[in-house]
Amino acid sequence: MSIPNFTLRFALLPLLGTLLTAQAQDYTVAQTGKSIVFDYAQNNPPPEPAPTPEPAPTPEPPPVSQATPESAPTPEPVPVSQAKPEPTPAPKAAPAEPSKPASVEAPLPTGGPATPTGNVTINLINKLVKRGILDADEAKEMIRQAEAEAEAVRSQSQIDMVAIAQAAAVQVVASSAPVESGVPAASSSDIRVTHIPQPVKDQIKEEIKLELATDKVSNQISSAVRLPKWVQDVKPFLDVRVRYEGDFFPTGNDATGAFPNFNAINTGAPFDTAGNQFAPQLNVDQNRNQFKLRARFGADIAMAENFSTGFRVATGQNNSPTSTNQSMGLANSATQGQGGNFSKYAIWLDRAFLRYDCKYEDVLKASAWVGRFDNPFFFTPLIWDDDLGFDGVAATIKGNVTENFQIFTTGGAFVVYNTDLNFSSNQPEKFNSYDKYLLGVQTGIDWKMADDWKAKVAAAYYSFYNIEGQLSNPYTPLTASDASNTDNSRPSFAQKGNTYMAIRDIIPDASNDYGAINQWQYYGLATKFNVLALTGRLDYDGFEPVRVSLITEFVQNLAFNKADINNIAVNNRSALDENNLTDVGQFDGSPYGWYGEVRVGTPSLSKRWDWQLNVGYRWIGSDAVVDGFNDSDFGLGGTNMKGFTVGGFLSLSQNVYLGARWMGADSITGPQYNTNILYFEINSKF
Numbered sequence: 001m002s003i004p005n006f007t008l009r010f011a012l013l014p015l016l017g018t019l020l021t022a023q024a025q026d027y028t029v030a031q032t033g034k035s036i037v038f039d040y041a042q043n044n045p046p047p048e049p050a051p052t053p054e055p056a057p058t059p060e061p062p063p064v065s066q067a068t069p070e071s072a073p074t075p076e077p078v079p080v081s082q083a084k085p086e087p088t089p090a091p092k093a094a095p096a097e098p099s100k101p102a103s104v105e106a107p108l109p110t111g112g113p114a115t116p117t118g119n120v121t122i123n124l125i126n127k128l129v130k131r132g133i134l135d136a137d138e139a140k141e142m143i144r145q146a147e148a149e150a151e152a153v154r155s156q157s158q159i160d161m162v163a164i165a166q167a168a169a170v171q172v173v174a175s176s177a178p179v180e181s182g183v184p185a186a187s188s189s190d191i192r193v194t195h196i197p198q199p200v201k202d203q204i205k206e207e208i209k210l211e212l213a214t215d216k217v218s219n220q221i222s223s224a225v226r227l228p229k230w231v232q233d234v235k236p237f238l239d240v241r242v243r244y245e246g247d248f249f250p251t252g253n254d255a256t257g258a259f260p261n262f263n264a265i266n267t268g269a270p271f272d273t274a275g276n277q278f279a280p281q282l283n284v285d286q287n288r289n290q291f292k293l294r295a296r297f298g299a300d301i302a303m304a305e306n307f308s309t310g311f312r313v314a315t316g317q318n319n320s321p322t323s324t325n326q327s328m329g330l331a332n333s334a335t336q337g338q339g340g341n342f343s344k345y346a347i348w349l350d351r352a353f354l355r356y357d358c359k360y361e362d363v364l365k366a367s368a369w370v371g372r373f374d375n376p377f378f379f380t381p382l383i384w385d386d387d388l389g390f391d392g393v394a395a396t397i398k399g400n401v402t403e404n405f406q407i408f409t410t411g412g413a414f415v416v417y418n419t420d421l422n423f424s425s426n427q428p429e430k431f432n433s434y435d436k437y438l439l440g441v442q443t444g445i446d447w448k449m450a451d452d453w454k455a456k457v458a459a460a461y462y463s464f465y466n467i468e469g470q471l472s473n474p475y476t477p478l479t480a481s482d483a484s485n486t487d488n489s490r491p492s493f494a495q496k497g498n499t500y501m502a503i504r505d506i507i508p509d510a511s512n513d514y515g516a517i518n519q520w521q522y523y524g525l526a527t528k529f530n531v532l533a534l535t536g537r538l539d540y541d542g543f544e545p546v547r548v549s550l551i552t553e554f555v556q557n558l559a560f561n562k563a564d565i566n567n568i569a570v571n572n573r574s575a576l577d578e579n580n581l582t583d584v585g586q587f588d589g590s591p592y593g594w595y596g597e598v599r600v601g602t603p604s605l606s607k608r609w610d611w612q613l614n615v616g617y618r619w620i621g622s623d624a625v626v627d628g629f630n631d632s633d634f635g636l637g638g639t640n641m642k643g644f645t646v647g648g649f650l651s652l653s654q655n656v657y658l659g660a661r662w663m664g665a666d667s668i669t670g671p672q673y674n675t676n677i678l679y680f681e682i683n684s685k686f
Helices: 005-021 119-130 136-176 199-225 262-266 562-567
Strands: 028-029 035-042 192-193 234-246 288-302 307-315 331-333 337-339 347-360 364-371 390-402 403-415 438-448 453-465 500-501 523-524 530-543 547-556 593-603 611-618 641-651 656-667 674-685
Touching: 005 035, 262 523, 288 347, 593 641
Parallel strands: none
Antiparallel strands: 028 035, 028 192, 234 288, 234 674, 288 307, 307 347, 331 337, 347 364, 364 390, 390 403, 403 438, 438 453, 453 530, 500 523, 530 547, 547 593, 593 611, 611 641, 641 656, 656 674
């Protein structure tokens, strides 16, 4: 049989009273960091079960409102219709559904005599109708409203009682578990409670209600403000560096015009070799103090199916591929006009790429990039500058031979220079393309030799296609803007140190006074570059958290031919023979280079007082590597230099660290060019 809602309510009260007040039971209350846990004391008997109602007589079942426990107050019975229900054995009575509690509708007033009920309010309304104070329709509406309000109150009360009962039941189950199941035994510091006052019970109820409401609101808010998945997969990063740079030139450097600035010539108007003025020259004798700013911002974005993408923008006083430094207050900038006077600085697109990653179990891993991305090779500053980005496509594969031994191979094809669509712009007939490419491949091992020893060794081969200068077809330029068919073979960016050749084959005739005037010239690299590089690193972690590392690299330009270069070189020659007026000196360049560095300190500057110290030496032959791509700091960038570097870093916090470095460089061949560079800087990152 069904149980009315108010009957169920009163039937639950004794159970809730038993669970919450714990009559005749002894509880242990253990204070934790977040809540109070109720545990039964092990030496007390379990609580007695709540009294159960006696079964109703079979022949004449009482009204359903009377089927309540003895401890609950019994409301007055409400008469039902005259039809007698079939007798049903008490043990098979159907339980009430908690989600839809049964209710007994009171008889509504009609036009005839009102039937008395067990509800005082309804009887009162019926009396008012009988005396004519209310009509029957008004009485029906009032009863319906009263029933609806009562039902709402009963539902809320039932929810409150169920929540309290669930919380108490959890505590009872936990308290009755054996000690070995994880429930801590009572200690001398525990507080024994034999009774829970009514205010405490009310507080528990309110806290449960508040927690449930808070969780509901939190879920609603998080659902409302939930960002798209692609936004959650974005990982932004930013770093800012402010640096003092002191460029100091010792006495004795050759300041007689022996150091032409080939980059300035090749990126501007051609130089008239028959003129009466010097070509653009490098500074070799005047010290400079500069303050430089670097800011880089970007993001890596994970996408579906193992794809990702990324970008980075950076400062830079020009479009140099080897530096993102911006000299503060810079004047006479070729790309920004006069500059200075708090002029704003330019921002450049520094990285933009797509990436794909995949793996086969734990044996093989592969990654591929396309676009403009970080250097994918294992390298040192001897060949590549840290800021250099690669344009093209690259891939790397790593295979685990054993748990401690890994083989890797990296390869790529990169665009170094692409011919302008309209080259040459001032002639109706266009010249053939002279595109330049880099093909690179590297293979090596990553070997953890012991608990504290790890080594990484690799061999690489870098082949530059069309990087060298080409002599043009013979022609006679009538103006400085008359291009030759090989003008694009000159480097579009260079630092200094490589050997150069004149690339315009100018025919002497009457228009140029047979070579006495109008000898407008550009310069290209005098040798091809096919570079072999052997790179290694050895790490020792026996002084953890301090690591000791040894980094080395050896390079050789396999395409170097000293005899061929000697016939065309315009720089990097030995001293002249004073007794021979036609002597131009012998070419004295080199295809070799090597680098060594020792680092001591914490592997990363990730927390306060982390530190690193380093000392290194390098020797870079004039044509060992392309001078436009290697370190831009040592000797102010380029090749044909040797010298030491000493530096260190100190972390002030997880995101801020200080740095200092000194670099002393001397020229290897040709006129004397010595420099001392000093850095002090502060860096921030996140």
